[in-house]
Amino acid sequence: MGIYRNMFVKHHDRLAIAVRLADVATIWLAGFLATELRFPSDFAAAAPIHQFVLYFSCAVAMIVLPAFDLYTSWRGRSIISLGARLLAAWSLVWLIGILMSFLMHQTGSLSRLWAAYWYVGTAGALLALRIATYSLLALARGVGRNSKHVLIIGFGTTGQEMYRRATASRWSGFRIAGIYAGADEATPEGIPRIEDRDHIPVFARKHPIDEIWIALPVSASRQMQGIAYALRNDFIDIKWMPSLMDFELLNHRMQDFMGMPAVELNRPPSLGVRGVLKGVFDRAFAAVVLTLLSPLLVIIALLIKRGSPGPAFFKQERLGLDGRVIHVYKFRSMKVHSEHETVTQARKGDSRVTPIGAFLRRTSLDELPQFINVLRGEMSVVGPRPHAMAHNDIYKEQLDLYMLRHRVKPGITGWAQINGYRGETDTLEKMAKRVEHDLFYIRNWSFWMDVRIIFWTAFKGWTGHNAY
Known part of the structure; x- marks a missing residue:
């Protein structure tokens, strides 16, 4: 070979x-x-x-x-x-x-x-x-031809992921010939293990090694310098995979910044050119929906006015892109009332909900006016659902990554909603699962993912047992 x-x-x-x-x-x-x-x-x-x-x-x-x-x-x-x-x-x-x-x-x-x-x-x-x-x-x-033998240095989260990808895609031609790991890091059976850093050059020359993947944390910079210096006379390609998977942020993308390599740790994939395309799609989709459903919107507004005194629409303050305050439109589903400093989510049998309001909330028809927010560029068709301002203040202290969901525009529907996490969040666990799904969407966003979510929302995302 x-x-x-x-x-x-x-x-x-x-x-x-x-x-x-x-x-x-x-x-x-x-x-x-x-x-x-x-x-x-x-x-x-x-x-x-x-x-x-x-x-x-x-x-x-x-x-x-x-x-x-x-x-x-x-x-x-x-x-x-x-x-x-x-x-x-x-x-x-x-x-x-x-x-x-x-x-x-x-x-x-x-x-x-x-x-x-x-x-x-x-x-x-x-x-x-x-x-x-x-x-x-x-x-x-x-079949083993044109392969490169690789030595992985560091077997934490990043090293394990690199090993998994190399072994899962044999067509890439990378063969893991050895792993340098700490005493507390378990390595796969059958792969030679190195525990002494001084043995790395000897191992690399003996086998021989074509590439070395350094998957050590940023804090191990001195150790990386020592390894690179020890291999200075060897014709081996060395790649550094910064252990960025330990950072629980949105993404880890390398870019050239002012002529220097830089790692973006917190930039959503839906920004940039792809974000512009998402915005164009959102506004076009909202315009079509508002045009086609305009008769239904008028009928709902008349039923609300007839059912109880007060306006057909109301606005709520919510956080939009990067935490900017926006006013979200909804059909009024409750009797006119006021709350001071606290926000009480609607519960099953809530006396404040009107009969027509109960139907609107159960079917999510009360959310339709938010297409106006989409048309104005304040929201997206798909994205994390916006929460009450008081809830943001509460959960940002209880859930470490809660506020990351505001790095993108809020949406009318989302990944959490089609997976059953909509309506009342009366426990911290429920909110944690919703945030988990929101962050998964942000990190893995694509146009086709939006299309899938819209498709599934049409079939199963508008109703749910937690929507009161």
């Missing part, structure tokens, strides 16, 4: 050059086929600008594609991320080629249909080539 591993390592640079040339050849071939497709009867009818743009773009690709980190090792990294980078790189190359035809005042001669055929054909071919290459490498690594 070592022969195959050394062969791949030895010829890595040549393989990278071969893949680069294959990409350029793919771009040219897709352009040639696009010309055949666009001008099937007379190939010569294609204006010269088509050939110029094609060859010019091939030259540009030799410069642009490597800049997107497409020819380094993607072992252990996501193929989806690779595909996204590849499409972004090709899109830039294509746009540069089209821009060149504009600068040459030849856009009138350039066939738009040809450009479309060329773009789509090249994108599909490049993705297919990468998937095929990725699959072949994964197959080879799965």
Whole structure:
């Protein structure tokens, strides 16, 4: 097996050059086929600008594609991320080629249909080539070829997780050859264990080790320096996986900040560009719902007015994104009353709830006016449900991570609600489970997760035995 591993390592640079040339050849071939497709009867009818743009773009690709980190090792990294980078790189190359035809005042001669055929054909071919290459490498690594032997240093939470991921995905080609662990850290059977730090260099040279993954806590910086110094003369790749899983915050994302590596510990995944897309979806969805349900909203408002004196709507102060105070709209489901300094949640048989209000609360129809808050950008369709201000003051002292749920916009429905945690939270345990589900949603948010929650809310999330 070592022969195959050394062969791949030895010829890595040549393989990278071969893949680069294959990409350029793919771009040219897709352009040639696009010309055949666009001008099937007379190939010569294609204006010269088509050939110029094609060859010019091939030259540009030799410069642009490597800049997107497409020819380094993607072992252990996501193929989806690779595909996204590849499409972004090709899109830039294509746009540069089209821009060149504009600068040459030849856009009138350039066939738009040809450009479309060329773009789509090249994108599909490049993705297919990468998937095929990725699959072949994964197959080879799965049977033990092109593997890298790894020594894990530190077997706490992060070290155990790295071991789990490496052993669960044999296609990545990482083989755990040894583990350096403290006396109080149990290691898997069958994996050589090192307990003396001074034995690490000896072990690494004896086996030999291709990579070392340091999974020690930040507090062990001196120990990490000693290990790195002891291996300074060895040709071993060293990766540091900061033990950030010990921080119970929202995420652990590396970024370049002012030219320095920085770790974001508390930034929700739903911010940034994806957050903008979520906001666009929220407002569009709210506009459609309010338009389609406007007759129902009018009927509910009339029934509330008829059932008891007072307004059809009322507003409650809640905490929005990053703790900003917002006013949440709801249909009034109780008789008009006032509470001083305390908020009493509705309970089963609560005399304050009107007959129509009981139905609205049981079916969550009293929440429909909150689509107005979504339309105003104060709430999301999906997110942690907003709690009463008094409850925030109480639970933020009793539940350590309670206030993290306010790092995103509150929602009309959420992960906790479709899992049965809605309505009255009369015990600390109930609130803890709701917060646990809210934080799971924030940490694992995706657009498709929102779609799933909306789908399940339509079937089972509007009613519940705890909603009074």
